[in-house]
Structures are given as C-alpha cells and as structure tokens.
Amino acid sequence: MDVSQVLRMNGGDRDYSYSNNSFLQRKVISMTKPIIDDALANLYLDMNHPKNLIMADLGCSSGPNTLLVASELIKSIDKIRLKLGSDELPEIQFYLNDLPHNDFNTIFHYVSKFQKNLRNQMLSNSSPTCYVSGVPGSFYNRLFPRKSIHFVYSSYSLMWLSQVPEMVNTNKGNIYMSTTSPPSVIKAYHEQFQNDFFTFLKCRAEEVVSGGCMVLTILGRQSDDPCSKECCYVWDLLATSLNDMVSEGLIEEEKLDSFNIPQYTPSPKVSNEVEKEGSFVIDRLEVSEVNWDASTDHNLNLSGEHEQGYNMGKCMRAVAEPLVLSHFGESVIEEVFKRYTNNIKVSMSKEKTTLVNVTVSMTRKG
Template sequence: MDVSQVLRMNGGDGDYSYSNNSLLPRKVISMTKHIMEDALTNLYCTMNFPKTLTMADLGCSSGPNTLLLASELLKSIDKIRLELGIDESPEIQIYLNDLPHNDFNTVFHSVSKFQKNSSSPSCYICGVPGSFYTRLFLPKSIHFVPEMINTNKGNIYMSTTSPPSVIKAYYEQFQRDFTMFLKCRAEEMVSGGRMVLTILGRKSDDPCSKECCYVWDLLATSLNDMVAQGVIEEEKMDSFNIPQYTPSSKEVSNEVEKEGSFMIDCLEVSEVNWDASTDDNLNLSEKDEQGYNMGKCMRAVAEPLVLSHFGESIIEEVFERYMNNIKISMSKEKNKLINVTVSLTRKG
C-alpha cells in the first residue's frame, strides 16, 4: 500500500468528515499558541521587521482548523507589529500543504471569506500538495513553519504484545522520516527562520505505553473480534499497521540535535482529553455522547486507511464496534492524548 495515496482525513462536510470532527486539534492549537507567538516575535525582531513574510502550514488538512491557524498567524504578526510600534503591515504568503488527496476544495472555498475578514490586507494563500518528507518549496524561501516488513500479529500498531523487532522498526522509521523532514525544511528556510512543530507523542519512555497506543488498541480489538467471527481474514488483519510513531520529547530533541540544522528554543509536552469538551460535571448520558464524539473524530482520521486495506463492505461494522469500545473505555476512565511541541530556529 502506498501510504501517501490513501493517508488523509475524511473530506467534505458529512457527519464523519474531519471538518466536523476536529475539536481535539483545535484545542491543541489553542494550548500551543503561546509557543508560536514567541517564535514569531523572535523572528520578526531578528529579521529587522521584514516587509514580506513567507509561512507554511505543513499537514493543513481541511475544515475550520486550517484557516483558523492561518488566522492566528496573522493576528499574532499584527499584535507583535503594533507592540513594536511598526506602522506598516508586512505582505504575507501562506502555503497550505498536505498530501495530494487532501480535500483542498473545501479549503479553497473558504479562502475568499477568510481574506475579507483577515486582519492583514496583504495576505496571499495557495495550496501545495505533496509529502512533507520531500522538498516542497524553493531553497531558503520560508520564514516560518507552524505545523513496515515485520510481523505484528493481532496488532495494528505498537503494543505490549508486539515483538521487539516491530518496536525497533517503528522507531527507526521515525528517525529516518524526521531526519528527512528536518533536512528538507533546512534547505527551504532562510537563516534565522522559525519553525514550530506539534507532534502526537508521549511522556513515557516506553513506546508501547497506554498514553500513545490505547486509542489504536481499541480499533485492533474491534478488528480482531471481526476476525474471530470470520468477517475479516486473519492474514488481512496481520498485514495492517497504522503508519504513525508517537515520540517522546527526548527522542524529538535527539533527532534535532543529530541532524544539526536547527537550534531548539522551546520544548513542551501538553495533554488533552480524548474529547476536548469532556467535563467532570456531565451526567451519564452526556458522557456517553462524549464517547460518540471521540468515535467520530477517530473515524474521520482512520477511515481512509481502513477503507483502502479492508474494503468498503465492512466499514460501518468496524467503526460501530470501535465507537462502542471507545464509549466503554471513556465511561470507566479518563484518557488523554499527549502532544510534543518544539520551537526551532534555522541555524546560519
């Protein structure tokens, strides 16, 4: 399976679209806003108040969060400019990047309205389809970037029952991919340019810890139940693996230092509830609804991969089971997603 051809969020504006199930990423954007503002302030001052700025949102997806991040970038620049007493607004180019099958149509339909309401009269937006593990932009043109062969039987991700060879394969793939990502951005960014990355990660040193693997374990449970009932072939199940690695802050730091093109300005770990609107005061029926919302969020993320590998006939049953497993889990305990955010400066 060519992951770059199927890895995307659900498009459109339907019930299971990413556009309507993206509260968790919105919460993360809010939680990490201060890191982005610090990076932009340092950039703006260091670059001696440039008249033009070029920014890139890598992995922009589609829906309200895409242009929300662009809006936050413009507001931050405007706020910084006024605080520094600079009268003239810079012209800003924002590149929105994601894989080719991302729903760019939904994004582009919203651009004209966004530009009318923008705090910057001179803001230009364009889409850049392609993997960010390859070169995407001209050399030294970007100022700011906000943004397996082993047997893993019975699992779709790293798990406590995965053999050491699988854990090693995932980690080594992360090292290769993240190093390539840094090398590509280093070629594209200007000296002194800033990049803020927020990555799904973990606090624990254990790559199979519950904080990063449990949400996929529940999907594996759903698929394994269907294997036991003869709905899914066992060989099909064993050949399915989620193409994601959740690094610790130490692992992120190590790869940045080894690659050598960037200096770390800030490194923070944050956490967010599985459902961004979870409240301790909710009654039982409302908590059940929270599980339903989390189930829809995960479907928006995982459905294209599951559909590509297993086919359309089992999709509804898979995600009905998965949603039910999520509801049961959330009724018993509080689960969180961990994010690692790192602010970097391109070395001279």
C-alpha cells in the same frame, strides 16, 4: 499500503468528515499558541520589521482548523507589529501543504470568507495582504525553493510516517506498536520515524532562511516506552474491534495481520533527532495533554447518542477511515467503526483518557 495514496483525513463536510470532527485538534492548536507567539515575536525582531513574510502549514488537512491556523498566525504578527510600533503589517504568503489526495477544494472554497473575516478581526485598522496557495506533496520531500520560507508550522502531522515500517516479523493481532508486538516491530517503527524525521529536517533546512523558525506539535508520549498506554491505547481499541470481527468470521485473519498504522508517537527525546541533524537549534520544548473529550464541541448541548465517547469515535473515524477502507473494503466499514466507537465509549466511562502532545520550537542556524 502506499501511504501517499491513502493517508488523508475524510474530506467534505458530512457527518464523518474531518471538517466536522476536529475539535480536539483545534484545542491543541489553542494550547500551543503561546509557543507560536514567542517564536513569531523573535522572528519579527530578528528580521527587523519585515515587509513580507513567507509562512507554511505542513500537513494542513482540511476544514476550519486549516484557515484557523493561518488566521491566528497573521493576527499574532499584527499584535507584535503594534507592540513594536511598526507602521504597516507585512505582506504574507501562506502556503498550505498536504498530500495530493487531501481535500484542498474545501479549503479554497472558504479562502475569500477567511480573508473577509480576517479584516474584521485585526487589532489595527490595517487590511492584511495575505496570499493563500496550496502545495500538494509529501513533506518528506522538498516543497519550496531554497531559503525562501520564514516560518514553518505543523500540528498533528509529523507522527504520520512516509510508509508502513518494513517488518521481519508479523505484528500478529496488532495494528500498531503494542505490548504484545515483537521487539523487531518496535525497532522497525522507531527506525522508520528516525529516518523520516531526519529527512523532514534536512528538507526544511534547505528551504528555511537563516534565522527562520519552525513550531512543530507532534502527537507523542511522556514515557520512554513506545508501547505505553498514553500513546497506543487509542489504536489498541481499534485493534480489539478488528480482532473481534476476525473471531466472528467477518474479517479474514490474514487481512488483519497485514494491516499496520503508519504512525509513530515520539517522546520529548525527539530533541536528540534535531541535534543529530544539526541545522536547527531548539528554543523551547514542551509536553502537554489533551483529554479525549476535547473532541466534543462543548458549545453544543449534547445528549442522547451524543454521549461521552461518541464524538471521539467520530473524530477517530474521520482520521482512520481512509486507511481502514483501503485495506478492508467498504463492506465492513460501518461495523468496524460502530464497534470502535463503543469501545471508546466504554473506556472513557471507566478511566481518564488523554493524548500527549510534544511541541518543539526551533530556529534555523546561520
């Protein structure tokens, strides 16, 4: 699997698009806003009322959340500026980064509307000068000129690996780390994350100015156990669906055994990786939880087929469908996600189901 070619969220604005099924991710953005506000306030003070700010959202994906992030960051800067008595809002360059196959077209289609809405939402009467640009490419490589970025943001992106880990043993019957995975598989996943995260930090250390900030929210875990249910359960349910289809002859067993999700969910000990790389100092590290039912837009009156679990199924389809499609083919897609959604429904009806977020705020050393 060439991750750079197949890892993307479902584009467009159809029923299973990420654009229409990312309420859970939006909830996470809202939950971590106080950490972002603190980081921006410190940055603004350190820069002594800057005339311009260069900001980047890495792993921006597509849909309303992408420009929501930009909007919230700019409104936060305006609030800080007013509090400190600055005369004018700095000009802001906002870079949106994701892999080349991301649906950038949908983002750019809404930029003019975003800028118009932003003018109406500012606390002051200022008309913000904001330039939006797309930057296709892997954030495990350099993306920007040296010492050019003031603030880096990323949410629910850095758990994705640059490649499926190279394994000496088959992860038989599994598609991710599991309690039944060989120890060598768990080791391979951990080492791939360590290498990738170190590379990410090294690249950003080149690009972020001295005193610049990063706020990273990563899908993670509280437990030291990388196979704990809190981080692996959502993929175990997909594995169950695929295994059932193997047993019924709908999918080849060899096909399943060669499929692994390129993701690693770290614990708060991710701070060790930051200290090891050495270019950033950690200002805050917080762990939070979000319920699976946050995938539902609670402003809607849902009933019937939109029962508990249905929307989490759609959310996971928006995330996982390109990976599953590239490996198993189009003929089984509907059946895979029908079963997967049903497994999610059953689980949510029986127990509390949550995802864990690890948020790290850090500053570039001088």
